[in-house]
Structure formats: structure tokens, C-alpha cells
Amino acid sequence: MTHYLLVANWKMNGLAGDIDEAIRIADGCTHPNHQVVICPPAPLLSRMSTILDHENVHLGGQDCHSSKSGAHTGDHSAQMLADAGANYVILGHSERRAFHHETSELINLKAQAAWQAGLTVIICVGESESERLEGRETEIVGDQLSANIPVPESGKGRLVVAYEPVWAIGTGRVAEKAEIANMHQFIFQFCQRHLASEDSIPILYGGSVNATNAVDIFSVPHVSGALVGGASLKAKTFNPIFHSLPN
Ligand code: PEP
Numbered sequence: 001m002t003h004y005l006l007v008a009n010w011k012m013n014g015l016a017g018d019i020d021e022a023i024r025i026a027d028g029c030t031h032p033n034h035q036v037v038i039c040p041p042a043p044l045l046s047r048m049s050t051i052l053d054h055e056n057v058h059l060g061g062q063d064c065h066s067s068k069s070g071a072h073t074g075d076h077s078a079q080m081l082a083d084a085g086a087n088y089v090i091l092g093h094s095e096r097r098a099f100h101h102e103t104s105e106l107i108n109l110k111a112q113a114a115w116q117a118g119l120t121v122i123i124c125v126g127e128s129e130s131e132r133l134e135g136r137e138t139e140i141v142g143d144q145l146s147a148n149i150p151v152p153e154s155g156k157g158r159l160v161v162a163y164e165p166v167w168a169i170g171t172g173r174v175a176e177k178a179e180i181a182n183m184h185q186f187i188f189q190f191c192q193r194h195l196a197s198e199d200s201i202p203i204l205y206g207g208s209v210n211a212t213n214a215v216d217i218f219s220v221p222h223v224s225g226a227l228v229g230g231a232s233l234k235a236k237t238f239n240p241i242f243h244s245l246p247n
Helices: 016-028 042-051 078-083 094-099 104-116 129-133 137-146 177-193 214-218 235-242
Strands: 005-009 035-039 057-061 088-091 120-125 159-163 203-206 225-228
Touching (some): 005 088, 016 035, 016 042, 016 235, 057 078, 104 137, 120 137, 129 137, 137 177, 177 203, 177 214, 225 235
Parallel strands (some): 035 057, 057 088, 088 120, 120 159, 159 203
16 A cells, blocks of 8 residues: 655644644544644644654654754754654745745755754755746756755655645645646656665655645655645645545
């Protein structure tokens, strides 16, 4: 049976009162093979981790610093995320690349710190609308992947790639099935070239995934799940996506 992964990116949304929503997500998303990762804002992580106790539900951070500790006001390290109960961290989300000017090289330094801290890294890649219109989408995604693959020994088996076309994030526009298929095939082949034959890297799709389009998206070859933003904030919109995963 194929294993799927569904990641809930809460972004900068959620207060203590919303932990109940995470419980409703965890209670409603049980499956022996499919995994859920809830990535709340960092201040909620430790409280969530003391409350959630579901075998297939994990917690993740949305970013980390590349250093272990030090004079970095306002930042948190990968080790701190792990200490607060996270097993995963999202790195290189397009909002961090755009609003915090993160380069693929910096994202790789963060990934190395995260692997050292024992986390699984979810690296986001994706082209902007103008890059796609110029026909440069595989060049852009290839460059973003090259900075992070091959994976060092410390990260072996602990990398997930999330393909998120920037123009599909939070816009209600979903990439066509053929566009998703072409890019996932490209990423799959890229990873294959750099992996030992027994390893595989899950490839998630992200960008306006919801209960209506999920079945179609999950039917595309080399789609191993999804990274969900807006629809992940409530169990009533997230759980039906989970139940759209192939059995
Ligand atoms: C995201 O934040 O990574 C994302 C895909 O958001 P949305 O599902 O809202 O498009």
C-alpha cells in the first residue's frame, strides 16, 4: 500500500484556543499508512505536543535558523523545534523566499541544521507565474533542488519535496493535472539521479488544495500527498482532503 503524507501549514494563524481544531484534525485523520504533519506557529508547538497523542499525526515547524543558538533575536533553531515536539520543519516556503529574501543556499544551511537536530525537512520549490510564462519552470525548480540534493548522510531518508507553484498558493488557482504531472515527473527523475536505488523522496503538491480538487491531484503519478495552507486551518476543510487520499 502506498504511504501518503498530508501537511497542514497554519502559517501565522492560530492561538491557544485553536488547539482544539488540531485535536479535531488528529482525531479525524487516523490511518495505518497515511501520515499527517500539523505545522502551527512555533509558540503553539509544545502545548500541542503535550495534547496530541496520535500515532500517525506529527508536528512540524514552519522555519528554523541555520545556527544552533546565538545572537539571533526573534529566531529559533531546529533543535528548539525538536525540543518543543516537532519532527518536521518546512523550509524555503515561497513566502519566506519572497518576504525574507531567503536563497536556496541559505535554505540548504537551514536544512543541514534541521537534519543535525533529527528533523525531517520539507523543502518547498516552485516557479512564479512569470517564470512559467517564460517556459522556465523546470530550470527554476531544478536550481532550487540542486541546492539541496544530493542529501548528506545526516539527512538520509529525511527529505520531502513540496512542489508549490507560487501562482497557485492562496489564490484558488490550481495547476492543471498535466502541469502537476510534468513537474512531479521532473522532480522524481531529478531525485532518482541522486539517490541510492532503495531510497525515495516523497513529492507533495501544494497550492489551493481543497476537498473538491484533492482526488484529481492525488491521482497524478508521483504525487505522494499535499502541503495545504488555507484549507488546513479547520478540521471540516482539512479532514475531507485526508479522506480523499487513495487507500
Ligand atoms: C501553502 O501555504 O503552502 C499553501 C499551499 O497554501 P494554500 O493551500 O492556501 O494555497
